[in-house]
Amino acid sequence: MSMQQRQRRLVALTEFLTARPGQMVNLGDLSQKFGVAKSTLSEDLAAVKEALEVNRAGVIETQVGALGGVAWRPALDxxxxxxxxxxxxxxxxxxxxxxxxxxxxxxxxxxxxxxxxxxxxxxxxxxxxxxxxxxxxxxxxxxxxxxxxxxxxxxxxxxxxxxxxxxxxxxxxxxxxxxxxxxxxxxxxxxxxxxxxxxxxxxxxxxxxxxxxxxxxxxxxxxxxxxxxxxxxxxxxxxxxxxxxxxxxxxxxxxxxxxxxxxxxxxxxxxxxxxxxxxxxxxx
Amino acid sequence: MSMQQRQRRLVALTEFLTARPGQMVNLGDLSQKFGVAKSTLSEDLAAVKEALEVNRAGVIETQVGALGGVAWRPALDxxxxxxxxxxxxxxxxxxxxxxxxxxxxxxxxxxxxxxxxxxxxxxxxxxxxxxxxxxxxxxxxxxxxxxxxxxxxxxxxxxxxxxxxxxxxxxxxxxxxxxxxxxxxxxxxxxxxxxxxxxxxxxxxxxxxxxxxxxxxxxxxxxxxxxxxxxxxxxxxxxxxxxxxxxxxxxxxxxxxxxxxxxxxxxxxxxxxxxxxxxxxxxx
Incomplete structure (x- = not known):
């Protein structure tokens, strides 16, 4: 996997999540959509989460379990x-x-x-x-x-x-x-x-x-x-x-x-x- | 500049632009906000634009001139x-x-x-x-x-x-x-x-x-x-x-x-x- 591919994915993942504020997105669906293993997706999500939180743009909340996933909660701008x-x-x-x-x-x-x-x-x-x-x-x-x-x-x-x-x-x-x-x-x-x-x-x-x-x-x-x-x-x-x-x-x-x-x-x-x-x- | 810093910036830039659909964002303001030179910003924008367009999420439109900048136009999901x-x-x-x-x-x-x-x-x-x-x-x-x-x-x-x-x-x-x-x-x-x-x-x-x-x-x-x-x-x-x-x-x-x-x-x-x-x- 090239660095460029990862960057592309991080950008696409950011757009996908932030376009759905408050909506729980299933990890299985995400890994299918972006064509990567769950372990790779987890690393990507951690990178996106860190970048958005450092910028105080908002937080990515994680919910575990069968109905779990991640949800974007934007901070007040x-x-x-x-x-x-x-x-x-x-x-x-x-x-x-x-x-x-x-x-x-x-x-x-x-x-x-x-x-x-x-x-x-x-x-x-x-x-x-x-x-x-x-x-x-x-x-x-x-x-x-x-x-x-x-x-x-x-x-x-x-x-x-x-x-x-x-x-x-x-x-x-x-x-x-x-x-x-x-x-x-x-x-x-x-x-x-x-x-x-x-x-x-x-x-x-x-x-x-x-x-x-x-x-x-x-x-x-x-x-x-x-x-x-x-x-x-x-x-x-x-x-x-x-x-x-x-x-x-x-x-x-x-x-x-x-x-x-x-x-x-x-x-x-x-x-x-x-x-x-x-x-x-x-x-x- | 580390790779991690660039990734962070790409994620933050993606969130910033896609949160403002249809709005012209000035390049000078962006380079000030993200604390980078205009040349670096241009490279970042090109990477974000390419990743979003490859994913068919939408297009980043560029307008040149004094009132110019970039604007995010999401594709129909x-x-x-x-x-x-x-x-x-x-x-x-x-x-x-x-x-x-x-x-x-x-x-x-x-x-x-x-x-x-x-x-x-x-x-x-x-x-x-x-x-x-x-x-x-x-x-x-x-x-x-x-x-x-x-x-x-x-x-x-x-x-x-x-x-x-x-x-x-x-x-x-x-x-x-x-x-x-x-x-x-x-x-x-x-x-x-x-x-x-x-x-x-x-x-x-x-x-x-x-x-x-x-x-x-x-x-x-x-x-x-x-x-x-x-x-x-x-x-x-x-x-x-x-x-x-x-x-x-x-x-x-x-x-x-x-x-x-x-x-x-x-x-x-x-x-x-x-x-x-x-x-x-x-x-x-």
Whole structure:
């Protein structure tokens, strides 16, 4: 076996594993795919694992046994998240985004995968210790962030509808008083949604009083699912106490002073105090 | 420089590039990040490029000039798409998914990133030659597929709303007759949406008569944006001629015989007739 062949294999193996974050890849399948003996594969995996870990790009986790294999768990890319946060703050400050009624137009930003993916990675990093089995959101503008967060956690999204549709079949609905607009709102969930007994993180784009998050927890509770964490892109600084209780927001908006800034826990995390950081050193 | 150092760098470089599909990475930034001279970086890049291309994982594109650099363009992972399609067909055949009114409950499937990502990759692969600059969808169930497709194309999603909201500011709305239910429906788009002159692919979860896709094209036309392609997850076999004109569907549903199957162009693509395929050989 030439050195060049080994290098090729290391590169191909790296691409294969890192393209499947959180997915357990069987060693037998891998050795077949790359046409090498298991002993050679093990040496290759050790080399890939060491190189990625030295670079703080993430870790390759190994699980032994019949259903065992290896899985790639990427570390939070702090420099990318920091860059993305700066872009969000800059974009949200654009005067054209303020509507006459004092709202902030940001649908185009929320629906851009390149902008929302780093925020999903950030929330997933924070919510991961809660061992959630699903992310829930209520339509519509929180959907991209919920999907990005779920993607990083390796789980699905439970969609709460504003109105139930014919394709939902029978559905359970609740009405609630919105904490900010004091209007009656409703949300519903199909009885077919597979959520029984599941640990859930509720994710949304925006939180003011937290009434929507609380209503989502109530509705999911009817299905015996439990909201164990709440994450949003932007929360207003007032009221400080939200109806939903504990939550994490990437950005904090002060309408009074008209400023948007990263939340304190985000600054701490990006400075490497909140967990393993992904460095910029090549480690060589 | 030891062989081990070079191997480490090749692995780290592979992870860095493939984690940023479609994104132009500057060579100066790369050589700084990995702490090597540009000449060494060029040799490394050539090795990574060759290994990935031999494995048919994708191509590294080079752009020269001041704004130049390299960008990773993953090939369609045909085995993964084929596996995902089989899972979709199996899941959609589950009897519990049929509602009393003859609809198909599939919200949980549509909102699972692991299920929808391969379908987005498949549509993106098909739509890429159209050089679209944005993907558009109308809320709500088509959103995950639209985001996945846009992610693979490296563009954003234009969200058409069913009703305009306060945060949209002023919006343009149209009413149209749904081709399948013959009911009046409406959709709207904020005047702040940055879509002027853009080439758009319309993406949705389901198409029957195609009235929604046609209405989307009309509404986007009012903004001087042009729908140049339409892609959906599932289309019914009847009516064959859709109001939207040309479209591509991943799956075809025959309500009469109650069968769901992959569309002919999909089978062709997965057999490698429709473009560069990603093989399973390691190439060593």
């Amino acid at each position: 702090v420099s990318r998240v920091a860059e993305s946060l700066a872009e969000w703050i800059e974009a949200l400050a654009e005067r054209e985004r303020r509507t006459a009624e004092g709202f902030l137009y940001m649908t185009d930003l929320l629906f851009d995968p390149r902008r929302i993916a780093p925020m999903g990675a950030l929330l997933a990093d924070r919510l991961r210790p809660l061992a959630v089995q699903a992310v829930a959101t209520v339509e519509t503008k929180g959907i991209p962030l919920a999907l990005a967060t779920a993607d990083h956690l390796g789980v699905g999204v439970i969609l709460l509808r504003r109105d139930s549709r014919l394709s939902d079949g029978s559905a359970l609905s609740i009405n609630y008083l919105s904490g900010s607009s004091h209007r009656i709102q409703s949300m519903s969930l199909s009885r077919r949604a597979p959520v029984e007994g599941v640990r859930v993180a509720f994710v949304d784009d925006f939180m003011k009083a937290g009434g929507t998050a609380r209503a989502a927890a109530d509705l999911l509770g009817e299905f015996n699912a439990r909201v164990v964490g709440v994450g949003v892109l932007i929360a207003t600084d007032e009221p400080q106490a939200k109806l939903a209780g504990d939550y994490v927001a990437c950005l904090s908006w002060s309408p009074a002073s008209n400023t948007i800034s990263a939340s304190p826990w985000v600054d701490e995390r990006l400075e490497g105090k909140g967990g393993d950081e992904r460095g910029t050193s090549s480690g060589t | 045909v085995s993964r798409v084929a596996e995902s399609l089989a899972e979709w067909i199996e899941a959609l055949a589950e009897r519990e998914r049929r509602t009393a009114e003859g609809f198909l409950y599939m919200t949980d499937l549509l909102f699972d990133p692991r299920r929808i990502a391969p379908m987005g990759a498949l549509l993106a692969d098909r739509l890429r030659p159209l050089a679209v600059q944005a993907v558009a969808t109308v809320e709500t169930k088509g959103i995950p597929l639209a985001l996945a497709t846009a992610d693979h194309l490296g563009v954003g999603v234009i969200l058409l709303r069913r009703d305009s909201r306060l945060s949209d500011g002023s919006a343009l709305s149209i009413n149209y007759l749904s081709g399948s239910s013959h009911r009046i429906q409406s959709m709207s788009l904020s005047r702040r949406a940055p879509v002027e002159g853009v080439r758009v692919a319309f993406v949705d979860d389901f198409m029957k008569a195609g009235g929604t896709a046609r209405a989307a094209a009309d509404l986007l036309g009012e903004f001087n944006a042009r729908v140049v392609g339409v892609g959906v997850l599932i289309a019914t076999d009847e009516p064959q001629a859709k109001l939207a004109g040309d479209y591509v569907a991943c799956l075809s549903w025959s309500p009469a015989s109650n069968t769901i199957s992959a569309s002919p162009w999909v089978d062709e693509r997965l057999e490698g007739k429709g473009g560069d395929e990603r093989g399973t050989s390691s190439g060593t």
